[in-house]
Structure formats: C-alpha cells, structure tokens
Amino acid sequence: MHLSDRVTGLFLVALGGVAAYGGSRLPPVPGQQIGPEVFPMVVGLSLALCGGLIALGVGRRYEDEADVAMVSTPVEGTSASADLLPSRWRELRVLIPPALLIFYVYVVEALGFLPTAAAIVLVTALALGARLRLAIPVAIVAPLAINLLFLKLLRVPLPSGLLPLPWIGLP
Amino acid sequence: MSDIAQAFTIVFQLDILIVILLASIYGLIVGAVPGLTATMATALLVPITFYLPPIAAIGAIISASAMAIFSGDIPGALLRIPGTPASAAYTDEAYAMTRKGQPELALGIGLWFSALGGIFGTIALMALAPPLASMALRFSTFEYFWLAFLGLMCATLVSRSSPVKAIASMLLGLLVSCIGIENPAGTPRFTFGSTNLLGGIDVIPALVGVFAVSEVMRAMLTSEPPKPPRRRLGSILAGQWALTKQYPKQQFRGNIIGVLIGVLPGAGADIAAWVAYSVSKRFSKEPQKFGTGHPEGLIESGSGNNSALAAGWVPALLFGIPGDTITAIAIGVLYMKGLNPGPTLFTEQASSMYALYIIFIVANILMIPLGIAMIRASSLVLRAPRASVMPVIVLLCAVGAFATGNNLFAVLTVAAFGVIGYVMERNGYPVAAMVLGIIMGTMVEQNLVTSIMKSDGSIIPFFDRPVASVLAAMTIAALLWPVFAWSWRFLRPKAA
Numbered sequence: 001m002h003l004s005d006r007v008t009g010l011f012l013v014a015l016g017g018v019a020a021y022g023g024s025r026l027p028p029v030p031g032q033q034i035g036p037e038v039f040p041m042v043v044g045l046s047l048a049l050c051g052g053l054i055a056l057g058v059g060r061r062y063e064d065e066a067d068v069a070m071v072s073t074p075v076e077g078t079s080a081s082a083d084l085l086p087s088r089w090r091e092l093r094v095l096i097p098p099a100l101l102i103f104y105v106y107v108v109e110a111l112g113f114l115p116t117a118a119a120i121v122l123v124t125a126l127a128l129g130a131r132l133r134l135a136i137p138v139a140i141v142a143p144l145a146i147n148l149l150f151l152k153l154l155r156v157p158l159p160s161g162l163l164p165l166p167w168i169g170l171p
Numbered sequence: 172m173s174d175i176a177q178a179f180t181i182v183f184q185l186d187i188l189i190v191i192l193l194a195s196i197y198g199l200i201v202g203a204v205p206g207l208t209a210t211m212a213t214a215l216l217v218p219i220t221f222y223l224p225p226i227a228a229i230g231a232i233i234s235a236s237a238m239a240i241f242s243g244d245i246p247g248a249l250l251r252i253p254g255t256p257a258s259a260a261y262t263d264e265a266y267a268m269t270r271k272g273q274p275e276l277a278l279g280i281g282l283w284f285s286a287l288g289g290i291f292g293t294i295a296l297m298a299l300a301p302p303l304a305s306m307a308l309r310f311s312t313f314e315y316f317w318l319a320f321l322g323l324m325c326a327t328l329v330s331r332s333s334p335v336k337a338i339a340s341m342l343l344g345l346l347v348s349c350i351g352i353e354n355p356a357g358t359p360r361f362t363f364g365s366t367n368l369l370g371g372i373d374v375i376p377a378l379v380g381v382f383a384v385s386e387v388m389r390a391m392l393t394s395e396p397p398k399p400p401r402r403r404l405g406s407i408l409a410g411q412w413a414l415t416k417q418y419p420k421q422q423f424r425g426n427i428i429g430v431l432i433g434v435l436p437g438a439g440a441d442i443a444a445w446v447a448y449s450v451s452k453r454f455s456k457e458p459q460k461f462g463t464g465h466p467e468g469l470i471e472s473g474s475g476n477n478s479a480l481a482a483g484w485v486p487a488l489l490f491g492i493p494g495d496t497i498t499a500i501a502i503g504v505l506y507m508k509g510l511n512p513g514p515t516l517f518t519e520q521a522s523s524m525y526a527l528y529i530i531f532i533v534a535n536i537l538m539i540p541l542g543i544a545m546i547r548a549s550s551l552v553l554r555a556p557r558a559s560v561m562p563v564i565v566l567l568c569a570v571g572a573f574a575t576g577n578n579l580f581a582v583l584t585v586a587a588f589g590v591i592g593y594v595m596e597r598n599g600y601p602v603a604a605m606v607l608g609i610i611m612g613t614m615v616e617q618n619l620v621t622s623i624m625k626s627d628g629s630i631i632p633f634f635d636r637p638v639a640s641v642l643a644a645m646t647i648a649a650l651l652w653p654v655f656a657w658s659w660r661f662l663r664p665k666a667a
Contacts, residue, residue: 008598012339019346022361029356032620033628036358039616043345050339058657059333094388094593097565101384101586104569105579113570120569121562127391130558138559146566154222156574 005054012051020044096127113158117143178525182533187227191530194231195238195537199545202239203552204560205252205396206389209239209440210382210496215564217375217500218571225508226526232504233527234534236497237289240440240480241542244281244473245549248274249399257440257476260448261469268464275405280469282542283411284422288474289535291426292433292481297528299434299485300517306638307489307514312625313633315490316618317642319611322492324649326437326607332599334653340600344608345615347372353613355620367580374503374610376572376584381602382496383568384589387561389596395557399550407543418470421451425474432475433482437607439495440476440483447475481531488512488524492611496603499610 023040053059100120108116118139125135150156181187194216201212213236220228243255248265258265258281268277310318323345327337350361351371362368415422425447432443451471452461461468483494484501491512493499505512510523517524545552568589572581592602626632634640 002597003594005598008600012343015346016342019349019361023349026358026360029358032356032624034355034620034623036354036356036360039354039619040346040349040360043342043349047339047342047346050335050342053335054333054339059335059653091392093391095590096391097384097387098586098589100565101569101582101589105582105586108579117566117569120565124387124562124565125558128558128561129395130556134556134559138562142563142566146563146570150570150574154219154574156218156222156570156577158570158573 005057005060009051009053009055012054013048014051016044016046016048016051018044019047093127096123100124109159112160113147114143114160117146174521175525177522178529181226181522181526182230182529187230190223190227191230191234191534191537194235195534195541198235198238199242199541200552201235202242203245203254203545203549204555205246205250205254206386206393206557207254207560207564208382208386209236209243209255209257210378210500211386211564212236212239213497213500214375214379214382215567215571217379217504218574220504221507221575225510226523226530228504228508229501229510229527230530230534232497232501233530234537237285237477237480237531237534238538238541240476241281241285241538242545244285245278245546246396246399246553248277248281249549250397250553252396255441257444259441260444261472263462264448264464264469267462268466268469271464273464274402275407276410276466277464277469278404278546279407279409279411280414280466281473282407282539282546283415284425284470284473285477286535286538286542287415287422288426288429288477289481289538290532291474292430292478293528293531293535295426295430295478296481296485296531299482300489300524303485303489304514304517310514310638311636312618312622313636313639314642316615316622316633317639317646318490319492319615319618321642321646321649322436322486322490323607323611323615324646325435326604328649328652332601334656336600337604338653340595340602340604341608343600344605344610345612347377347605347609348612348616355617367578372584372609373576373581375500375575376581377588377609378496378500378503378606379568379572380585380588380590381592381606383564384585385592385596385602387564387568388589388593390557390561396553399553401550404546407546408539414466414470418467421467421471422474424450424454425471426478428471429475429478429480430482433479433494434485436486436492436494437603438479439497439603440479443479444472444476448472477535484527488516488527489514491614493607496606499606502610 020041023037023044026035026037028035028037100123104116104120121142122135122139125138147158150158198212201207202209213232216231216235220231223231239255240257243253243258244265246252246254247258247262248269251262251266253259253262265277265281323341327334327341350368352359352369353371354360359369428447428450429443432438432446448468448471451468452458455461455467479495480497483498486492486494487498487502489512491502493502502512510516510520568585569582572585573579575581595602595605622633634643
C-alpha cells in the first residue's frame with residue numbers, strides 16, 4: 001500500500017476539510033468563548049494545509065536524507081520470498097491480521113474462544129508460510145495456554161461457546 | 172527518609188520481585204525477536220498489568236522495556252537485523268565486530284553500557300524530577316497548554332522523516348482525540364451516532380493496533396529472518412571494564428544525549444541511538460574506523476538508548492506528557508492505577524516514586540546476569556520460527572484489547588489502528604507523532620478552553636506570565652523551524 005505523496009496529501013486535505021466542516025456544524029455552548037467546534041476546525045484546517053503541502057512535495061528532501069541513512073540497515077528482505085502471485089495481490093496479504101481480528105469480534109461469542117482462536121492461529125501461521133506440521137500444534141496449544149492465562153491468572157472469562165472444556169478448568 | 176525506607180519495603184516483596192523477574196525475561200525474549208519491538212512488548216503487557224497492584228504493574232513495564240531495549244542488540248550483532256528500532260543505528264557496527272570474530276565483545280558492549288546507561292538515566296530522573304516538580308506546582312492551565320503544545324511540536328521536530336508529514340501525523344492524532352464527549356463542552360463529536368464512539372477512542376487498543384498489529388502485517392510481506400549459526404561464545408563481560416576506562420567521554424556523552432532526547436516529548440531510545448552514534452562519529456579521533464567494528468560508536472549509542480528510556484519518564488511522571496512511545500503507554504497505566512501524573516505525585520505518593528526509582532536500578536542491575544543468560548540462549552530464541560510467534564501476537568492483541576474493558580469494540584479499534592499504522596509507516600508518516608496527538612489532544616484542548624475562560628477571552632495571559640512566555644516562545648520557534656529550514660534550503664543557491 002505504498003501510495004504517492006500526492007494521493008496521501010490529497011486524502012489529508014479531504015479528511016481535514018470534512019473534519020473542519022463537521023466541527024463547524026457543532027452547536028456552540030452558551031457562555032463559553034471557545035465551543036466544541038473550535039478545536040476540530042483548527043485541527044481540520046491545519047491538517048488540510050499540511051496535506052496540501054505534502055501533495056506539493058514540500059519536505060520530501062528530509063525523507064530522502066533519512067532514506068539514505070537507512071539504506072545500510074537491512075530491515076526487509078521481500079525479494080527473497082518466492083511467491084508466484086503478482087505483487088499487487090501479494091500485498092493484500094497484509095490485510096490478513098486485521099481481517100482475522102474483525103472475524104474474532106463477530107464470531108467469538110457464537111463459536112467460543114478456543115475454536116475462533118485456533119482458526120486465527122492456523123490462518124496466520126499458514127499465511128507466514130508454516131507447514132501444517134507446525135501450524136496445527138501451535139493452533140491447538142496457543143489458544144489453550146492463552147485461555148488458561150487469562151482465566152486463571154487474570155480472571156478474564158473468555159466466551160466458551162461450542163467447546164467447553166470443564167476437565168481442564170475452562171468453563 | 173521514612174519514605175525511602177517504605178519504598179524499599181514496597182519493592183522488596185516476593186510477589187513484586189517475581190513480577191519484575193518474569194517481566195524481565197519476557198522483555199528479553201520479545202526484544203530479541205526481530206519484528207517484535209520494545210514498544211510492542213509494553214503494549215501487550217498492559218492488559219496483564221490491569222490485574223496487578225500499582226507498583227507491580229509499573230515495575231513490570233519498567234523492567235520489560237529496559238530489557239527489550241538491550242535485547243534488541245542481540246540479533247543486531249549476530250544477524251545484522253535490529254531486534255528493536257532502538258538498535259538500528261549501530262547494527263552494522265556490531266555486526267562488523269561479529270564478522271571480525273568478536274561477537275562476545277559486541278554483545279558485551281551492548282549489555283554493559285546498556286545497564287550503565289539505564290542507571291545513569293535513572294539518576295538523571297531522580298535529579299531532574301524534584302526541582303521540576305516544585306516548579307510545576309506553580310503552573311496553571313496557561314503553562315500546561317504551552318507545555319502540551321510544545322510537546323507535540325518536539326515530536327514532529329525530532330522524527331526521522333519529513334517535518335510536514337510528522338505534523339500531519341500529529342494533527343491526525345489530535346483529530347482522533349476529538350472523537351467522543353470527552354471535551355470541555357461535553358458535546359458528542361464525530362460519533363456518527365455510535366454509542367461505542369461516545370466514550371472516545373481508547374488509547375490502549377489504538378496503541379496495540381499501531382505497534383503490534385501493524386508489525387504482524389509487515390511480517391506478512393517480509394521473508395523470515397535468517398537463523399544464526401551455532402557458535403560458542405566466550406566470556407561476555409571480558410574487556411568491558413577496560414573499554415569503560417578507555418572511552419569515559421563517549422560513555423558520558425552518550426548518557427547525556429540519551430537523557431536530553433529522552434526528556435523531549437515523543438522522542439525516545441531509537442532517536443537517541445541515531446544521534447549518539449552520529450555525534451560519536453563526528454567527534455571521534457578516528458572516524459575512519461566507524462563501520463568496521465569499532466567500539467566507540469557502539470559504546471556511545473548503546474549508552475544513549477538506555478538512558479533515554481529512563482529519562483523518558485521525566486515528562487511522563489511530571490506532566491503526563493509522554494517522553495517516548497513506551498511512556499505513552501505507561502501514562503495510561505499510571506492513570507489506571509491511581510498514580511495520576513503530575514507534580515503532586517512527588518509529594519503525596521513520594522514512597523511510590525522512590526519505589527519506581529528502586530525498580531529502575533534493580534532492573535538495570537538484573538539486566539547483567541539475565542542478559543548474559545539471554546545471550547547464551549539467543550541461538551535457541553532466534554531459531555523459533557516466526558510462523559509460531561506471530562499468530563500468538565495476533566491472539567494476544569485480540570484478547571488483550573478485550574480484557575482492557577470487556578468490550579469487543581476495542582478489538583475493532585485494534586484492527587482499525589493496525590491498518591492506519593501500517594499505511595502511515597509505509598508512506599513515511601511517523602506513527603509516534605500520531606500517538607502523541609491521540610494522548611495529548613484532550614490535554615491541549617482542556618487547558619486551552621479553561622485558560623480562555625479564566626482570562627475572559629483575552630489571550631494576553633498566555634504570553635505575559637513569565638514561564639508561559641518562555642514556553643510560548645519555544646513553541647512558536649519549534650512551529651516555525653521547519654518553515655525557516657525549508658525556505659533556507661529553497662533560497663540558498665544549490666551547490667554542486
């Protein structure tokens with residue numbers, strides 16, 4: 001999701017503008033010189049200004065300098081991964097973790113913590129290139145361990161759903 | 172004096188010491204695994220600190236973060252991959268030393284000077300906090316407004332990216348802080364009719380998203396880091412005392428740079444390490460040796476990042492302004508535990524403050540034996556497949572966010588901020604500046620509105636109180652600095 005400065009800058013202009021407009025419509029509070037509308041308006045307009053400057057490429061030079069300093073430190077090794085999918089699709093894989101969290105929110109109550117968590121672990125491990133021989137044991141052990149930790153030590157009950165395990169102390 | 176004695180009895184209890192030990196081991200492991208940062212270690216620890224007594228909770232955060240900052244040096248020296256961003260500045264130097272056949276020396280420098288730097292930072296914290304606290308007792312909302320504003324500007328000045336993008340990130344954070352009814356007027360803002368948004372965006376889930384989920388997202392695209400070769404390491408601390416005597420100036424300068432940058436709001440250990448390394452190179456008698464496995468820069472920046480960590484607590488404890496991303500999280504925990512940041516903390520809860528200092532010292536002493544054990548075990552930890560670590564992180568994000576408020580909406584916040592953090596980082600927007608904005612937005616607005624009400628609409632009191640005028644001048648200078656720098660570059664005839 002590497003976007004050009006023009007795109008992110010114009011997005012910020014739009015966001016700032018909408019925020020300032022939304023702020024300006026808030027009702028003032030009688031007797032208060034600065035109502036609830038002032039802060040969002042100031043922030044929104046400044047954000048729009050910054051977005052405009054970014055879209056015009058102001059400050060780009062500082063980033064280039066930081067990039068030069070960073071070049072010697074290897075942080076990523078994307079090229080090594082031998083993936084057959086085109087790069088546009090490959091980059092969509094980054095959405096797997098947040099998608100799994102949303103999945104958790106909508107499923108955990110019905111399905112229970114252990115099966116939901118096992119599914120999350122399995123998908124994440126496989127997406128990172130694990131073999132089933134590694135992914136399945138992790139998907140079984142990690143949810144159990146985390147459930148016990150939160151239930152026994154921290155006393156946070158997690159939804160039991162379809163798979164209650166009373167014999168190891170999980171309701 | 173009785174406060175100090177009381178502090179010792181608070182800290183030296185079996186359960187507190189066990190928490191410190193476990194948090195230290197946790198911090199060492201998380202810091203050593205590339206892709207898991209010290210800030211992530213702290214963020215994932217927060218749900219657990221909910222269920223601990225106050226001093227144990229703060230102790231867990233202090234020891235885990237201190238250990239993680241050191242431990243990031245281990246994969247840096249062995250694999251040329253920084254374990255945490257704070258080690259990135261000198262990873263090449265440490266790795267060059269390993270290639271010269273001296274991995275023990277590189278790791279030993281990391282360990283020894285980290286511990287000393289941490290202790291120096293703690294002493295700085297002890298020395299700076301009381302006078303600042305007595306000064307801060309006389310502060311009113313005018314000073315707090317400028318202080319918060321200055322804090323926001325500092326974060327944008329020292330970030331390693333375009334200042335315009337840093338300011339934009341900070342404003343984005345301020346905008347996030349507008350959400351909800353937590354404003355002086357109590358008007359619901361930007362809630363879009365959702366009851367979940369009425370209370371505003373919770374800071375902890377947002378931080379977990381920005382610092383943990385986005386890291387897992389990044390792992391989805393990068394390949395697995397290489398595994399270290401099995402090698403037998405010699406004595407870790409051999410030769411460190413000689414280096415301490417050989418380079419006292421570098422160590423001292425590194426510590427001072429660390430403290431100065433740590434105290435600045437929003438700038439933490441990673442920036443301290445970059446600055447200390449480049450200062451070391453600039454003032455060195457033999458700069459040509461830098462990058463070839465020369466200990467000088469390692470000593471200076473290794474000292475710097477750990478002293479910055481302790482010094483970051485100065486503005487956090489005194490004003491509730493985070494000194495770095497780790498204290499940004501710690502402030503939330505302080506509030507939760509009834510240790511509300513502010514100058515009165517030092518008068519009303521003096522024994523708790525002393526306990527905090529003692530924990531810092533204990534953690535930095537404990538760092539040496541535990542660090543040696545971690546270095547010895549590093550080949551084992553660094554061999555753990557990433558595909559077994561990252562899924563656990565995702566799970567901890569979900570459960571941890573849920574545990575902070577028994578509310579599934581927090582998990583959605585985590586997911587949303589994971590995406591926001593990832594997209595921002597990918598496009599050169601510093602997330603630390605946004606985090607600072609989220610945390611300090613309410614403080615800036617509250618103090619602004621209260622001040623204007625007190626002055627009956629006049630802005631003169633913002634400038635004519637002595638401390639306020641100094642802070643105002645600094646803030647305006649910080650605000651205009653990028654403009655000056657930019658126009659200077661623009662107007663100056665281009666060389667070469």
